[in-house]
Amino acid sequence: MALIVQKFGGTSVGSIERIQQVADKVKKFREGGDDIVVVVSAMSGETNRLIELAKQITDGDPVPRELDVMVSTGEQVTIALLAMALIRRGVPAVSYTGNQVRILTDNAHTKARILQIDDQRIRTDLKAGKVVVVAGFQGVDEEGNITTLGRGGSDTTGVALAAALKADECQIYTDVDGVYTTDPRVVAKAQRLDKITFEEMLEMASLGSKVLQIRSVEFAGKYNVPLRVLHSFQEGPGTLITLDEEESMEQPIISGIAFNRDEAKLTIRGVPDIPGVAFKILGPISAANIEVDMIVQNVAHDNTTDFTFTVHRNDYNGAKTVLENTARELGAREVIGDINIAKVSIVGVGMRSHAGVASRMFEALAKETINIQMISTSEIKVSVVIEEKYLELAVRALHTAFELDAPARQAE
Numbered sequence: 001m002a003l004i005v006q007k008f009g010g011t012s013v014g015s016i017e018r019i020q021q022v023a024d025k026v027k028k029f030r031e032g033g034d035d036i037v038v039v040v041s042a043m044s045g046e047t048n049r050l051i052e053l054a055k056q057i058t059d060g061d062p063v064p065r066e067l068d069v070m071v072s073t074g075e076q077v078t079i080a081l082l083a084m085a086l087i088r089r090g091v092p093a094v095s096y097t098g099n100q101v102r103i104l105t106d107n108a109h110t111k112a113r114i115l116q117i118d119d120q121r122i123r124t125d126l127k128a129g130k131v132v133v134v135a136g137f138q139g140v141d142e143e144g145n146i147t148t149l150g151r152g153g154s155d156t157t158g159v160a161l162a163a164a165l166k167a168d169e170c171q172i173y174t175d176v177d178g179v180y181t182t183d184p185r186v187v188a189k190a191q192r193l194d195k196i197t198f199e200e201m202l203e204m205a206s207l208g209s210k211v212l213q214i215r216s217v218e219f220a221g222k223y224n225v226p227l228r229v230l231h232s233f234q235e236g237p238g239t240l241i242t243l244d245e246e247e248s249m250e251q252p253i254i255s256g257i258a259f260n261r262d263e264a265k266l267t268i269r270g271v272p273d274i275p276g277v278a279f280k281i282l283g284p285i286s287a288a289n290i291e292v293d294m295i296v297q298n299v300a301h302d303n304t305t306d307f308t309f310t311v312h313r314n315d316y317n318g319a320k321t322v323l324e325n326t327a328r329e330l331g332a333r334e335v336i337g338d339i340n341i342a343k344v345s346i347v348g349v350g351m352r353s354h355a356g357v358a359s360r361m362f363e364a365l366a367k368e369t370i371n372i373q374m375i376s377t378s379e380i381k382v383s384v385v386i387e388e389k390y391l392e393l394a395v396r397a398l399h400t401a402f403e404l405d406a407p408a409r410q411a412e
Helices: 016-031 046-057 064-071 073-088 120-127 153-165 198-206 214-223 277-287 313-330 349-353 357-367 388-401
Strands: 003-008 035-040 093-096 103-105 114-117 131-135 138-140 146-148 169-174 195-197 227-231 239-242 256-272 292-299 304-312 334-347 374-378 381-387
Touching: 003 016, 003 153, 016 035, 016 073, 035 073, 035 120, 035 153, 046 064, 046 073, 064 073, 064 146, 073 093, 073 131, 093 120, 114 153, 120 131, 120 153, 131 153, 138 153, 153 169, 153 214, 195 198, 198 214, 198 239, 198 256, 198 334, 214 227, 256 277, 256 313, 256 388, 277 292, 277 304, 277 313, 292 374, 304 313, 313 334, 334 388, 357 381, 357 388, 381 388
Parallel strands: 003 035, 003 169, 035 131, 093 131, 103 138, 169 227, 195 239
Antiparallel strands: 103 114, 138 146, 227 239, 256 304, 256 334, 292 304, 334 381, 374 381
């Protein structure tokens, strides 16, 4: 008998009919003798609806603590409905919010991080033969305030619970049948990967792949939780995310191509080139709880520097305001920004043993007359910032250049 944590996303529980289908799937696993913990998201569209209500009543600026109280109700509806559906099928079940389980987080509202999970209540219910249904995306801080984990946080809840319970496998059910070499909606010849390493998946998630939230992959890698991405309503092996690199090393140099449209670029020009200037620029950005991605610094002949960095597009206005204040303090010439950019990245552990990968990427983009604005590299990835209008062209060109295109598929 195995202990399995199953996570179902918003589209998987987007209607009563789909919740019924999830209940049938969970019942099948339970009848096979497995202990099951189910983590669910809010029904598709519900979180957006709640956020919009909050924006309407606050003129677009909801208080983070109260917003967390509000949006956490979406998952509360889903866990109750699924528990009812299971009980109606003769499967003993009980639902819990993040607070009831005691998923302890820090107090960073709307983007909290899990600190600890009290698994005793869940273990007691599992021993009693119950399926435990837990609300994803949410927790509680030390003062009892409801917190949420940010977009995709239900993935993190699922993997964190699997780690705490030492589950045999964490299954992430979604509307795709696994992890692909890139988004099949952009490249029709994208291939499903049978296996990918935690390291590669971490890069893919951080670089824009929407299949899994980055923190869920971090948890899985840190605690070595076997993680599998599966389709909610189609049979198939899905994609296994593993520590093992050996098999991946025999695969093509690049495992996948990630991209992110949610990028914005800011540049502060004419900053005095003195020690500590980078901290003086980025310190206030960090203090505003804004994450910086790529950074480029260019020193001019007049002992000034131009400092460019990227942030999430949602943080652009806030970051620009902070940067303009910094520019006045430092005596910089100007602050300029650009929200019409995108990031494209190639990822693969095979890059460790192959030279010339970056130049091959740049050559493919050059052939399509795509200008590169910024470059960032690590041991297993190369990222570039380009104009957003060239994003899909770039992804298709790179997918072909690195021989990731699937052969023509026979009619099924």
